[in-house]
Amino acid sequence: MTPELSDPQKQPATPAPDRMAYVLRLADDALIHAQRMGEWIAAAPQLEEDVALGNIALDLLGQARALLTYAGEVEGAGRDEDALAYHRDERDFLNAQIFELPNGDFGFTIARLLVTSTYQWELYSRLQSSGDPTLAAIAAKAVKEVDYHRDHATQWALRLGDGTDESHRRMQSGLDDLWPYVPELFETDILVGSLSDEGIAVDPALLGEPVFGYVGQVLNEATLTRPQTHVRHTGGRRGVHTEQFGYLLAEMQHLVRSHPGSRW
Amino acid sequence: MSAAPETSDLTAEGGHGAVPVTGVPSEQEPDAAARREWPLWEVFVRARRGLSHVHAGSLHAPDAEMALRNARDIYTRRQEGVSIWVVEADDITATSPDEKDSFFDPAADKIYRHPTFYDVPEGVEHL
Numbered sequence: 401m402t403p404e405l406s407d408p409q410k411q412p413a414t415p416a417p418d419r420m421a422y423v424l425r426l427a428d429d430a431l432i433h434a435q436r437m438g439e440w441i442a443a444a445p446q447l448e449e450d451v452a453l454g455n456i457a458l459d460l461l462g463q464a465r466a467l468l469t470y471a472g473e474v475e476g477a478g479r480d481e482d483a484l485a486y487h488r489d490e491r492d493f494l495n496a497q498i499f500e501l502p503n504g505d506f507g508f509t510i511a512r513l514l515v516t517s518t519y520q521w522e523l524y525s526r527l528q529s530s531g532d533p534t535l536a537a538i539a540a541k542a543v544k545e546v547d548y549h550r551d552h553a554t555q556w557a558l559r560l561g562d563g564t565d566e567s568h569r570r571m572q573s574g575l576d577d578l579w580p581y582v583p584e585l586f587e588t589d590i591l592v593g594s595l596s597d598e599g600i601a602v603d604p605a606l607l608g609e610p611v612f613g614y615v616g617q618v619l620n621e622a623t624l625t626r627p628q629t630h631v632r633h634t635g636g637r638r639g640v641h642t643e644q645f646g647y648l649l650a651e652m653q654h655l656v657r658s659h660p661g662s663r664w
Numbered sequence: 665m666s667a668a669p670e671t672s673d674l675t676a677e678g679g680h681g682a683v684p685v686t687g688v689p690s691e692q693e694p695d696a697a698a699r700r701e702w703p704l705w706e707v708f709v710r711a712r713r714g715l716s717h718v719h720a721g722s723l724h725a726p727d728a729e730m731a732l733r734n735a736r737d738i739y740t741r742r743q744e745g746v747s748i749w750v751v752e753a754d755d756i757t758a759t760s761p762d763e764k765d766s767f768f769d770p771a772a773d774k775i776y777r778h779p780t781f782y783d784v785p786e787g788v789e790h791l
Contacts, residue, residue, distance in 0.1 A: 446702065448723050448734040455737050555730060 414598060418591050420474040421494060422601050423535070424484070425592075425637060426523075427467030428495035431485060433516060434460035435652050436503055445506055452552060456513070459545040466538045486656040490646055491639040498581040500636075500645045507570035510556045511578045517549035518614050519585050522607045531599035554618050561622025572624055579627040584634045585611075704753040705731040707738075709745035717749050728752075 437457035444450035468481035498516060503509050524546060527539035560571040586608035588596075595601035612626075619626050635641070655662070702724040708717035720739040725731035731750040740748065759767055775781050 446724060448725060448738065452734065452737045455741070552733065555733065559726065559730075 414595055414600070416474055416476065418595065419532075419600065420471050421591060422595050423467055423471040423474060425494045425496075427464050427471055427484070428493050429499050429516075429520075430460045430467060431464035432493070432495045432648065433499040434458070434464055435648060436499065436501075437509075437513075439503055440509065453509075456549050456552065459542075459549065463538065463542045463545070466541075470534050470538070482656070486653045490641055490649055493636075493641065493645070493649075494639060495636050496581070496584045497633055497636040497642050497645075498578070498585065500642060500648055501578070501581060502644050504574060504577065505570055506556075507560055507567070507572075508574035508577055510553055510560060511571065511574035513549060514553035514557050514618065515578065515582055515611070515615055516585075517546050517553055518611045519607060520546040521550050522610045523602055523604075526602040526606075530601070535600065550614075557618050557624070558622045561619070561624040568623065571622070575619070575624060576627045576629075579629050580631040580633050583608075583632050584636060587634060587637065589637065702726050705735075705750045706753050706756060707731075707735040708749040708751070709735075709739055710747040711744060712746055717747065720744075722753060725750075 434457045437453050437460065440453040441450060441457070444453055464485070465481050468484045472479040472481065472484055498512060501508075501512065521543060524539040524543040528536055528543060530536045530539065557571065560567040562568070586604045588603055588605040592601050592603060596603040616626055633642075703726075704722055705725055705728075706722050707720045709720040710717045720735075723731065723734050723738055725734050728750060732748055735748050735750055739745065771777070
């Protein structure tokens with residue numbers, strides 16, 4: 401990063417639509433994962449876990465709100481966080497597919513949280529020194545939250561993996577189901593490439609090694625096996641999503657769309 | 665195994681202190697009972713530096729580390745604390761309601777145990 405590029409007064413070279421798309425990717429990851437985690441409320445294995453997963457969902461929702469609001473500002477077309485969350489359609493969402501996968505059982509949910517919270521921790525840690533002061537501030541707040549999410553997932557992965565035969569089996573099968581969706585997190589493209597050259601974005605390609613390093617250590621300790629697969633699902637960053645995503649959006653958006661302008 | 669000794673029928677289950685549970689009819693479903701096999705933990709929170717830890721409530725958790733994390737989520741959501749202790753409820757030895765008379769009543773008429781019982785003679789310094 402060159403010093404003049406971190407000067408907020410200087411107009412960034414990348415056009416606003418690209419910057420908005422980058423912020424939306426971050427925002428949609430958090431928003432869609434929050435929606436999935438929220439589905440555990442009143443359905444978790446224990447009341448205590450219910451509260452823990454609900455807290456994580458709220459942290460993610462908070463990150464999503466800040467990022468969506470900022471995406472709207474970058475776009476400059478008057479769209480606020482609600483417009484972006486509730487009035488975009490499936491192809492306009494730019495989250496990686498891993499965040500939209502159905503919760504499955506508790507083992508799958510923990511497997512996903514372990515990978516995504518580690519990814520977000522590595523991402524936000526670096527984004528704190530972004531040349532974009534708003535992104536840097538959002539990342540500085542979020543990194544403490546995802547640190548806790550990562551700890552929660554780690555604690556559970558260790559206990560489930562090194563627990564009973566059944567908990568080990570479910571945790572391992574959760575990882576196996578998840579794995580084809582992991583590489584998408586580390587994909588890079590022209591958009592994020594040029595933004596990271598400018599010192600605004602974090603190149604996801606740099607995050608794979610630290611993420612697999614941390615996750616691999618946890619899996620080792622938990623007597624779990626890192627899955628080996630050549631299957632890769634991708635497309636989320638271009639608005640291509642899984643079959644289940646439409647149902648998620650329908651549930652998330654229907655109230656606002658059926659009753660426009662309604663309030664508590 | 666022989667019948668449990670009578671003194672063992674007290675537990676802190678439910679977080680309301682030691683209450684007898686054996687012989688008390690329960691309508692809990694077997695499934696719900698199985699889910700509650702996690703032990704109960706009592707949670708103590710220190711609100712800020714300089715104060716003591718105060719009992720905040722109880723929760724279920726598989727072990728001490730998870731109990732701390734659950735306590736963080738349940739009892740310090742609104743910045744209520746700077747430090748948390750957890751202790752397994754089974755490890756607490758509590759007074760029994762039956763012993764209330766012998767434990768606490770004898771203190772009732774010992775007014776000389778209060779400093780206000782004593783007149784301070786005039787002219788006494790450094791007291």
